[in-house]
Amino acid sequence: MITRKTAKTFAHRNRMGMAVVLALLGVGSGILFSGGGEGNWNNLRLSSARLISVEPLPQSFPEMDGAMCEWVPASASGSLFASLQQATPDERAAEREAIRQRKPLRIIKDRYASFSAVAVDPVRDEVVMADESLFQLLSYDRLTNTPPTASMSEPKRMIGGLDTKIDYICGLYIDPGSGDIYAINNDTVDTMVIFDRDAKGNRPPTRELYTPHGTYGIAVDEAAQEIFLTVQHDSAVVVFAKSAEKDDPPLRYLQGENSGLADPHGIALDTERGLIYVANFGSVHYHDATLDNPSRPMYSRGEGKPNWPLTRNSAVPGSGRFYPPSITVYDKNAKGDMAPVRVIQGPKANLDWPTGLAFDPVANELFVTNDMRDEVAVFDGDAQGDVAPKRVLRGAKTMIKNPTGVWVDRVNSELWVASFGNYTATVFPLNAAGDVAPKRVIRSGPLGRQALMIGNPHPVAYDTKREQILVPN
Amino acid sequence: MAHPQIAAFARLADGNDMPVRKIEGQKTKLGRTMHSIIYDPAHDELSVTQDFAHAVMTFRGDANGEDGPIRIIQGPKTRLNGPERHTVDWINDEILVPQGDEIIVFSRTDNGDVAPKRIFKGPDTKLGADALAVDPVNNLLVVVGPYEKEGLKIRMYPRTAEGNTKPLRQVGGPKSMITRLGGPFALYPPKGRIIMTMRPREVGVLGGDDSFTGVWSVFDDGDIPPHWTIGGPNADLIMPRGVALDEKNKTVIITDKRLNAILTYHFPEIF
Numbered sequence: 001m002i003t004r005k006t007a008k009t010f011a012h013r014n015r016m017g018m019a020v021v022l023a024l025l026g027v028g029s030g031i032l033f034s035g036g037g038e039g040n041w042n043n044l045r046l047s048s049a050r051l052i053s054v055e056p057l058p059q060s061f062p063e064m065d066g067a068m069c070e071w072v073p074a075s076a077s078g079s080l081f082a083s084l085q086q087a088t089p090d091e092r093a094a095e096r097e098a099i100r101q102r103k104p105l106r107i108i109k110d111r112y113a114s115f116s117a118v119a120v121d122p123v124r125d126e127v128v129m130a131d132e133s134l135f136q137l138l139s140y141d142r143l144t145n146t147p148p149t150a151s152m153s154e155p156k157r158m159i160g161g162l163d164t165k166i167d168y169i170c171g172l173y174i175d176p177g178s179g180d181i182y183a184i185n186n187d188t189v190d191t192m193v194i195f196d197r198d199a200k201g202n203r204p205p206t207r208e209l210y211t212p213h214g215t216y217g218i219a220v221d222e223a224a225q226e227i228f229l230t231v232q233h234d235s236a237v238v239v240f241a242k243s244a245e246k247d248d249p250p251l252r253y254l255q256g257e258n259s260g261l262a263d264p265h266g267i268a269l270d271t272e273r274g275l276i277y278v279a280n281f282g283s284v285h286y287h288d289a290t291l292d293n294p295s296r297p298m299y300s301r302g303e304g305k306p307n308w309p310l311t312r313n314s315a316v317p318g319s320g321r322f323y324p325p326s327i328t329v330y331d332k333n334a335k336g337d338m339a340p341v342r343v344i345q346g347p348k349a350n351l352d353w354p355t356g357l358a359f360d361p362v363a364n365e366l367f368v369t370n371d372m373r374d375e376v377a378v379f380d381g382d383a384q385g386d387v388a389p390k391r392v393l394r395g396a397k398t399m400i401k402n403p404t405g406v407w408v409d410r411v412n413s414e415l416w417v418a419s420f421g422n423y424t425a426t427v428f429p430l431n432a433a434g435d436v437a438p439k440r441v442i443r444s445g446p447l448g449r450q451a452l453m454i455g456n457p458h459p460v461a462y463d464t465k466r467e468q469i470l471v472p473n
Numbered sequence: 474m475a476h477p478q479i480a481a482f483a484r485l486a487d488g489n490d491m492p493v494r495k496i497e498g499q500k501t502k503l504g505r506t507m508h509s510i511i512y513d514p515a516h517d518e519l520s521v522t523q524d525f526a527h528a529v530m531t532f533r534g535d536a537n538g539e540d541g542p543i544r545i546i547q548g549p550k551t552r553l554n555g556p557e558r559h560t561v562d563w564i565n566d567e568i569l570v571p572q573g574d575e576i577i578v579f580s581r582t583d584n585g586d587v588a589p590k591r592i593f594k595g596p597d598t599k600l601g602a603d604a605l606a607v608d609p610v611n612n613l614l615v616v617v618g619p620y621e622k623e624g625l626k627i628r629m630y631p632r633t634a635e636g637n638t639k640p641l642r643q644v645g646g647p648k649s650m651i652t653r654l655g656g657p658f659a660l661y662p663p664k665g666r667i668i669m670t671m672r673p674r675e676v677g678v679l680g681g682d683d684s685f686t687g688v689w690s691v692f693d694d695g696d697i698p699p700h701w702t703i704g705g706p707n708a709d710l711i712m713p714r715g716v717a718l719d720e721k722n723k724t725v726i727i728t729d730k731r732l733n734a735i736l737t738y739h740f741p742e743i744f
Contacts, residue, residue: 100685100702102738104709105724106487109734116475132475133733162679167731168474186474187505188730189679214506233506233525263504263525283504283526285555295573296555318549318586320527322502352499355475371476372498372539404475420475450491455474456505457728457735459558459657459715461512461519465534467484468493469717469726471735472507472521473477 108469110452112152112445113138115418115425116404117356119172122411124179124197126156129418129425130169130405131444132455136160137169137183137195138444142412145440152423152444161202165193168456170265171218171229172405180206184215184229187456190301192218192229207245210301212238212309217267217357219276221332226251228276230264235284236309237264237276237330249305256337257286260328262321266357266406268366270381274332275341277366279354282326286319287311325351327368327379344379346386351377356406356418360430365390367415369403376406376417378433393417395435399426402453414439422450477503479510479521482735484719498539502530508557509604509657510715513581515563518543522556522570529559529568529579548586552577557603558657564609565632571602571616578635595637599628603654607632610662613641613691617654617669625651627667629691644689646696655684656714656728665691666743668725670713680711680731688743703727703738710736720744 087095113131120127125142138155146153159181160166171184179197190213193205214233220226225242236255240248255261262284268277287310294313302308326345330338345351356369364381368389375394379387393415394400402421408430409416415428423445426438445451454471461470480492497503506524513520517534530542546568547553552575559570566581567590575594579587593614594600601618603625608615614630626645630638645651655670667689673681683706687699703725704710712731719726723741728734 096701099740099742100705101708102703102740104736104738106485106737107732107734108482108486108490108736109488109732111489135731135733165679167679170475232504235525281504282499283502283523285525285527293554293573295575312555315527315555317552317554318527318547320523320525320547320553322526322528322547325499353477402476449489452480452489452491453476453478454480454733454735455476456730457714457733458508458730459510460717460726460728460735461510462484462717462719462726463481463512463519463534464514464719464721465517466481467719468481469484469486469735469737470479470481470510470512470519471492471728472479472503472510473474473505 108452108454108471110454112423112451114420114423114451114453115444116170116420117172118405118407118416118418118425119174119181120407120409120414120416121174121176121179121197122409123176126197127416127425127442128172128174128181129442129444130172130183131160132168132170132420133451134160135166135168137166137172137181140442143440144442146443148447150443151446153442157198157200159195159199159201159203163202163204165189165191165205165208170216170404173218173220176222182218182220182227184211184218186216186232187214209240209244210247212236212302213311216265217279219267219269221269221271223271228267228269230267230278231309232263232265234287234309234311235259235261235264237261237267237278238307238309247301247305250307252307252335253309254330254334254336254338255287255309258337258339259330260326260340260343262323262326265355266369268357268359269332270359270361271332272361273381276330276332276334277357277359278328278330279357279368280323280326280328281353282323284321284323286316287314288316289314291316325354327351327354327357327366342384344383344385344387348386348388350388355404358406358408358415360408360410362410363430367406367408369406369417371402371404371420374400374402374421376400376403376415391433393428393432393434393436397435397437398428399424399438399441401450420451420453422448474505477505477507479503479507479519484722494537496532496536496538496540500539500541502526502528502542502545506557509559511559511561513561513563520559520561520568522559524555524557527551527553527555529553529556529570544582544584546579546583546585546587550586550588551579552589552592558605560606562607562609565607567607569605569607569614571600571605571618573602574600576600576602576605576614576616591633591635593630593635593638597637597639598630598634599623599640599643601626601628604657606658606660608660608662608665608691611665611691615660615667615691617658625654627651627669627689627693642694644693644695644697648696648698649689650685650687650699650702655712657716659716659718660691661718661720661743664743667691668716668718668743670710670716670727672712682706682708682711684710684713686710686713686716686725686727701742703740
């Protein structure tokens with residue numbers, strides 16, 4: 001660790017070329033090294049541990065009490081350095097090649113599939129799960145039930161690999177007519193991929209649609225042949241024709257301060273009443289179409305396309321806000337900066353990272369997965385304001401852990417919950433409440449084990465105090 | 474990505490080892506797209522950017538569960554505009570945020586809607602600021618990013634650069650192998666090391682084995698090859714992103730987006 005004192009002393013040494021002694025934490029011994037006058041710190045040789053301070057070299061060493069580690073002779077490192085200097089170019093190249101191919105000491109990685117989303121095909125009695133850990137779509141028989149003694153159930157088909165363009169899939173939909181699988185890539189790919197129902201292995205998608213950056217949830221209006229997608233990064237809902245592909249532009253979009261959209265995740269439709277439900281985490285910034293900051297890339301393929309939501313290059317600096325989580329409800333044809341017709345929000349609603357949404361049109365009920373509360377909360381379809389859910393599915397028996405996906409199977413009167421936190425998809429009656437055991441379970445990992453939930457690890461930091469590796473998703 | 478979190482793994486964690494603690498939940502105000510995290514050992518704090526909410530958030534070093542941030546820089550005066558990366562200079566008590574053609578600088582302890590204490594911006598700067606780090610030993614600000622048609626380069630500036638300051642020197646070009654920045658990079662100031670990942674050269678691919686982690690120097694100038702690399706053809710990395718250093722144990726910790734993994738390499742040569 002570099003301390004203020006260290007840095008100042010290093011800087012002073014740079015200027016003055018004076019000798020210093022580094023006090024090194026963990027070994028209790030000092031390492032003497034000399035510095036050249038050019039201030040080139042590449043010539044410094046540190047042989048140990050964590051640098052915590054720098055002290056000027058005294059004129060003479062004072063008497064020292066207590067145990068003292070053996071001094072490393074200055075000649076030792078000098079000899080090593082000299083020997084390195086004497087290496088031939090071929091030897092140095094061989095050393096660099098060996099370093100290039102060096103294997104990691106350790107790899108933190110979840111080796112089991114983690115279910116982030118679920119969709120049911122009641123026509124063909126299949127269920128499809130999105131796996132964000134290993135980048136796959138997994139198709140199972142709908143009635144699969146993993147025995148408690150089994151470590152996992154084998155899927156009937158798997159789609160995955162670099163050619164599939166499957167990365168961090170958060171949203172799934174299955175076309176009831178064709179059985180085609182629609183999968184939403186959140187971040188990194190900006191492409192919705194569509195596979196026919198027999199697809200398997202590492203093969204390109206049957207169809208692709210280029211989307212705004214950071215799409216999360218998907219809902220489809222089969223009667224209108226429209227696809228609704230939420231856009232996390234720029235807080236929007238974008239609507240495409242269901243048949244859209246590649247560079248086809250959206251039909252319309254919803255975005256802006258009045259819309260109340262704020263880091264939207266799950267989306268559900270009530271096509272009978274003509275409503276859109278959106279789950280919002282609450283983080284948001286705003287845009288101004290007159291701004292165009294070329295140094296802030298769009299991160300998507302919308303340039304020149306009509307009805308494309310405003311992106312980061314027209315973000316208003318300093319416009320960021322944190323709002324409480326919410327469920328916002330819109331007219332199905334809402335566009336522009338239209339306000340929601342209703343909002344569910346407040347302490348009684350008890351939302352905590354509301355992520356997945358599904359709607360049951362028969363019972364007029366909205367199912368919300370609260371990721372951090374390990375629960376599915378069920379609201380009346382007409383709920384408004386600070387209102388409590390009419391029932392909650394939660395508890396150890398449910399096996400629900402960090403649920404991020406939910407699906408209402410009206411044909412079989414079943415509720416499916418994808419728990420990202422424990423390799424589990426669980427099936428309940430639609431009216432299940434409280435701490436009840438699921439009717440069936442599909443597991444992709446050992447019973448009772450929690451998933452790492454690593455997703456798109458990008459930066460990393462090392463906590464020197466606790467000796468911990470800090471990894472944000 | 475379904476679930477935002479900051480997971481803390483034990484140094485020796487391997488395979489499916491669980492994190493020893495996690496920061497997650499509504500009260501944390503975390504979102505996905507945390508493209509920067511800094512641990513400040515001097516004050517035992519950690520800091521992340523919040524892209525969606527135009528914020529920089531600081532947590533206690535031992536934050537756990539739904540512990541919220543202890544400070545948030547956010548608001549109209551801040552100029553924050555989708556901050557992706559940042560650094561904390563705990564020696565000089567500053568937070569620096571790269572924003573394309575500008576770098577804005579806050580006091581480390583700023584909280585709320587505060588204006589930057591200085592702004593580094595202008596045509597002579599050649600910013601391009603995608604990622605940055607401060608070298609307090611050599612008193613340098615190291616910035617990586619593209620500038621117009623010059624492509625991606627490392628540029629060294631005086632640490633306190635502001636206004637229209639020119640770079641002191643820059644590293645880039647075909648020999649340098651600096652092509653597509655993987656993510657935030659690390660410095661080892663006592664030896665002037667720059668440790669940085671490069672993602673595949675081909676745009677749009679999900680992974681490629683030409684990805685690598687390279688080591689350059691803050692004293693390099695011009696089209697200088699990396700002093701060492703880890704990865705490249707027929708090695709392990711396919712989409713490396715961030716880098717952290719464990720000086721005590723002489724290791725480099727690298728994230729790989731497509732492996733969805735965190736890899737720890739023994740790399741004593743750089744320390």
